[in-house]
Amino acid sequence: MFIPFLYELRSRKVPVGATEAVALSKALLAGLHDSSLEGFYFVARALLVHDEKHLDAFDQAFAKHFQGIESQSLELTEQLLEWVREARQPDRVLTPEEKALLDQLDLETLEKLFQERLREQRERHDRGNKWVGTAGTSPFGNSGKTDREGFKVGEGAGLKSAVRKAGERAYKEYRDDLVLDTRQMQVALRKLRAFAREGAHDELDLDRTISETARNLGDLEVVLRPPRKSNxxxxxxxxxxxxxxxxxxxxxxxxxxxxxxxxxxxxxxxxxxxxxxxxxxxxxxxxxxxxxxxxxxxxxxxxxxxxxxxxxxxxxxxxxxxxxxxxxxxxxxxxxxxxxxxxxxxxxxxxxxxxxxxxxxxxxxxxxxxxxxxxxxxxxxxxxxxxxxx
Amino acid sequence: MKAGAPVVTLQGMRFKGTESYLTSESLRSAVDCAVALQRPLLVKGEPGTGKTLLAEAIAKATGFQLLTWNVKSTTKAQDGLYVYDAVQRLHDSRFNDKDVRDIRQYIRLGPLGEAFAAPERRVLLIDEIDKADLEFPNDLLHEIDRMRFRVIETDEEVVAKVRPIVVITSNNEKDLPDAFLRRCVFHFIEFPDRDLMQRIVDVHHPELSDAMVDQALSVFYELRAFTRLRKRPSTSELIDWLAALKSAGISNVKLDAQLPFIGALLKREQDLMAFADQFGNRAPKRA
The missing domain is CATH 3.40.50 (Rossmann fold)
Incomplete structure (x- = not known):
């Protein structure tokens, strides 16, 4: 059931409550999720999240709840992504011997290795063959030189499943505790406003028009007032x-x-x-x-x-x-x-x-x-x- | 559901996008949720990602008529329900033109009122709800929840015979109140990735060669990744730019200082300057 998942979300400050729980159960009853975890991911996201700043927390909660990806290693990944993104190293050509050294690993082993490396790695690596970095021949990283199976760290990773998608944390730039961009700043500054009626009289004051007209024995007396403006x-x-x-x-x-x-x-x-x-x-x-x-x-x-x-x-x-x-x-x-x-x-x-x-x-x-x-x-x-x- | 079959009931209806409006799985899922649960669908996203077009696509896919309510900074919630034209009535009363005792003549339904009163289902688009005052969404809570309101002047109740499909778009200029958000199905339209963008471009410019589209998309995404920009180019700008390239008969582009029609992609002076600054010195020097 999804109730513990809702508490997981609440613990990450995504405001969900009974309304959301009822809506989600209705949607599941209607079969909108097509009985798949991926379908559930989309339906749950549409109904439980009300603001893009919570999307990242939702993804994290989803990843944790449905597969137990450690939040800690995700934090590490962020730093890794930085290293990978900055990479501007020219590629090199591998010798056939080097290629032969790289045996094909299956996905599970890769994933386990990846988590391990993440736990151990503390600095930036380029062109190496073990750590996560760029232009290297380790199974993890970006701009790698071989056509073997491996983990691509960073953008363009063609991972499909919902849990993986959640693990990508594509929405982290929308979190509200991060540093801001212009648009978000504008929204925040917009709250700094106070209105006052000042300036030219060009807005109809209906109430006073009616009362003045009545006082005028029914002869129309239009009363205007200045519009509300920021002060x-x-x-x-x-x-x-x-x-x-x-x-x-x-x-x-x-x-x-x-x-x-x-x-x-x-x-x-x-x-x-x-x-x-x-x-x-x-x-x-x-x-x-x-x-x-x-x-x-x-x-x-x-x-x-x-x-x-x-x-x-x-x-x-x-x-x-x-x-x-x-x-x-x-x-x-x-x-x-x-x-x-x-x-x-x-x-x-x-x-x-x-x-x-x-x-x-x-x-x-x-x-x-x-x-x-x-x-x-x-x-x-x-x-x-x-x-x-x- | 068979493709293209006319939808009569909403039971089991699934949104698939239309020929000219391509969707992602998450968006389809959100639309289905909103329709099945009969809740308004709140769509947010970067400008130019097709928020407004979504309502048109839903109308087209379902065959229901679309009503649009464009919200402006001066719009009040009441305007969407009905407007009582008191000044007109006062005027008429002076000249005895009409029977001013019939107050109904002076009541005009707004878009929301019209959607309720319509004999069949409507798709109602409330466009750019964040433009209005902060209190605006709160004032609509009850009406959207209960799908009914009372016209005070005539003491008549307008009740929706069938609940309209409500699509609300927001550009995020203001935060929306929590109580309002709780009643909506939310979807954030992500910026299309390269595959989806390729399909979008194909829909709009089917005659462009693959190589050309590929080059243009590379330039476009490289430009978007350029962090010094204040306003990054969006889908609609890419479509316009391609149209310009096409009409000028340009068949290959690359990202340098001589990029043609740069003004179609970058609209801010600072951005153009930043662009010139970054790519200008890479240009080959000619004697």
Whole structure:
């Protein structure tokens, strides 16, 4: 029966309940699965999963429940796939002797060997004959040189059965705890909106039209009102250069998403390097500085501030005075505190994973700003916090 | 079920796609679930994977008439049921043109209302449900569940004689509420793999040579694997691109700076720049 499978799904945070169980049993009663495990896989997926971010968890649960593929080895595979994908080694030609050495193994032995190798392998291998890698002659890997049977690791693996399909984890890019792409970011930012009626009166207010017309003894009196429009103002403050370089791509995606989000009434973007001192810059190349005092004068507390940065720097950068005239003789951390004070709705998005947040400067900044990881989940939490703050 | 036989009942009906709409097994399974369990089918996926066309294909395969409700950012749930034109009635009352006491004249059914009121089964497409306000899907829960609603002005109830097949598409611009999701059969249309894409291309451009299609697909998938793109080209762009290549009489393509009609595949300025940046320097230098 599939009930334990539902609990397996629940343990992986796929929200399934009685409704889904009833629907699935109805579908099975109607014979929609054609009495096959593969048919069951598709029917169950259609009925139990409601969002593509759960597809990966579903596949994992399915693989575990119906064959017991170890989740651990799957994690390892992900790393392997990286190695395989990066491979750009030119192929070599095998000698007949080498070919003869490679005896044909049957699938079961291969699979067992594969699991074993996965457990043992700890580093990248190319052109070898044992480990999982590329351009090699081991039975596992990609771009291998022989026409013998083997496991192809990575894209294009022509595996057929449902359990294998589940094991491929084709949907892992849709998980919500992974780092985001532009579209997902837009969805998350969309929640950052608040409506207000402002502007030209061009929407019919039916209720007031009726009551005004009645008051007018039946002579039509049309009342118009302004339509609802978004009233959200956002300041995006981004750390660029140095330790942020590995994340430049990610930050530029967030920037694109924010720019494209049409529901902001106003979006201001500024840049800084490592730590904010008395000024922020309008260009990523540190041109056109704006003193913080001017920024504070132009924008009030209704603006929502999103700072993006890894918060990693030498401790002295946080605690020292830069010496610019508009610095007002204050340390970096004091400027951060001023920002936080001026904008009650503010947060810090950190592309570094939370596991590394114990590092000294991150830890200090965490005490100033509420900090969230730059993942879909983190962005969602940050947006939630921003909308709550008044 | 025999291929091409007209479907009268839904019992045992299986969706097989149509001549011009090719499906995968998982999609067929999801459609069958939705039809058998009489639940709305929620379809998500990358733009250009044929979400909207699915409803047309279902209508064509089942022989039922298709009703389309295009959702916009200003659409309200009420619009799908019925609209009461109060302003028209007020106007008419001033000039005594019509009998304004008959309120029915001023009530127009929306697409959902029409699908309920129709004497036979309809396929109803609610297109891009995520464009509307966040509360929109919640407002439709009861109507889609019970397949009935009450017109308050006339105190009449519109009840579906036969439950329409409801297909809902979403581009993922907003999260849909859980209560709504729980009532739907969900399908995520994956981007077609090379085999399926080959078949799709064959359906649209049967006269292209195999070698040409093969080259074009290689270029297309290589381009999609290029991670610096903001918007990756999709099926419909590939079809358009092939049409352009065909009309220009080009018979072989390869991925380099001189790729013809690149504008049909890449639509963003940054993407074109990234493309030029990546492939431009590989171009042979001519004196």
């Amino acid at each position: 959200t103002r956002v300041i995006l403050l981004m750390d660029v250069g140095g330790s942020m370089d590995p994340f430049a791509h990610l930050v530029s995606r967030l920037f694109t998403a924010a720019k494209k989000a049409t529901h902001f009434r106003e979006l201001r973007t500024y840049y800084f390097h490592n730590c904010v001192y008395g000024r922020v810059y309008q260009h990523a190349s540190f041109r056109d500085p704006i003193p913080l005092s001017q920024l504070f004068a132009e924008t009030d507390r209704r603006y929502k501030l999103i700072v993006v940065g890894d918060a990693l720097m030498a401790p002295w950068e946080l605690m020292s005075v830069s010496g610019w005239s508009d610095d007002e003789g204050l340390e970096g951390v004091v400027h951060l505190m001023r920002l936080r004070e001026h904008y009650p709705a503010s947060c810090w998005l950190n592309p570094e994973p939370p596991s590394s947040w114990w590092q000294s400067t991150i830890d200090v900044i965490r005490k100033v700003f509420p900090m969230y990881p730059l993942t879909l989940e983190g962005l969602g939490d940050a947006v939630g916090q921003l909308t709550k703050a008044r």
